[in-house]
Amino acid sequence: AQTVTQSQPEMSVQEAETVTLSCTYDTSENNYYLFWYKQPPSRQMILVIRQEAYKQQNATENRFSVNFQKAAKSFSLKISDSQLGDTAMYFCAFILVGTDKLIFGTGTRLQVFP
Amino acid sequence: GAVVSQHPSWVICKSGTSVKIECRSLDFQATTMFWYRQFPKQSLMLMATSNEGSKATYEQGVEKDKFLINHASLTLSTLTVTSAHPEDSSFYICSVPTSGAQETQYFGPGTRLLVL
Numbered sequence: 001a002q003t004v005t006q007s008q009p010e011m012s013v014q015e016a017e018t019v020t021l022s023c024t025y026d027t028s029e030n031n032y033y034l035f036w037y038k039q040p041p042s043r044q045m046i047l048v049i050r051q052e053a054y055k056q057q058n059a060t061e062n063r064f065s066v067n068f069q070k071a072a073k074s075f076s077l078k079i080s081d082s083q084l085g086d087t088a089m090y091f092c093a094f095i096l097v098g099t100d101k102l103i104f105g106t107g108t109r110l111q112v113f114p
Numbered sequence: 115g116a117v118v119s120q121h122p123s124w125v126i127c128k129s130g131t132s133v134k135i136e137c138r139s140l141d142f143q144a145t146t147m148f149w150y151r152q153f154p155k156q157s158l159m160l161m162a163t164s165n166e167g168s169k170a171t172y173e174q175g176v177e178k179d180k181f182l183i184n185h186a187s188l189t190l191s192t193l194t195v196t197s198a199h200p201e202d203s204s205f206y207i208c209s210v211p212t213s214g215a216q217e218t219q220y221f222g223p224g225t226r227l228l229v230l
Contacts, residue, residue, distance in 0.1 A: 035218070043205060045158075045221035047115065091157060100146065100211070102219055104157045 002027045004094050006105035013082045014113050020067075021077045021108045023092030031097040034068065034075045039107075040088040048090070051075065079110075087112045116142040116210045120222035127198055128230055135193045135225045137164075137208030143188035144210045148219065149181075152205040164191040164208075198229040 003026045013019035025034070036048040051059045051068050058066050063083075067076045079086055092105040117140040127133050137147055145166045150158040162183055163171040170183035180202075182194040195202050205226050209219040 033217075037221075042223070043152075043207075043226075044223045045207065045209075047218060047220065050218055100148075100163055101160060102148070102209075106157050 002103050004103050004105035006108050008108045010109045012111040018080045023075045025073050025094045029096050033095050035093040036077045037091045038088045082112045084112050116220040118210050118222040120225050124226040126228045133195045137191045137222050139189045139210045147191040148209045149193050150207045200229045203229045
């Protein structure tokens, strides 16, 4: 069975600083996608970034980037120049190609302080 | 990405009544939609897969007679919580996958249900 683990229940960072959120996953399959979703206090789930497992290059979206280590089954999210609006719950998620189930981690609550 | 709406955004109802929640894909035709449930400070739990033109597929432990799903069209899926009880109080979220289920899922804003 596939699992996603986020070992940091809570993190905090000062505005303009950089923070890294950890995520590991477990699967014996080779073709999958990985995602980071953000859930602010409004509770709207917002896609932050996505990574195809077959791509070695790490995905980047503006201030958000990932460190994808396929062999280690690690998929961490780096937020640079943190902003107050980044305060949210962050969920790491995984889906196998050919299935329809998005598997979520337990989430990391990020607080950005002024 | 897909734009997804949900209605209502929140609802309070008495125990024993039924509540219908709508999920609409505003700019994308979806043969499949997903319904999730989220308890406070917890992750999302997949309840069921809504399939246009066929029966919904429920996850283990989810009562299909309790949570009725109807995928009325390529842009609309509804979740009806029948004979709601306080333990059904939760946050219900739908999602729409683009280009097949293995591609990205875009989420609706969610519906907060409180059963008194």
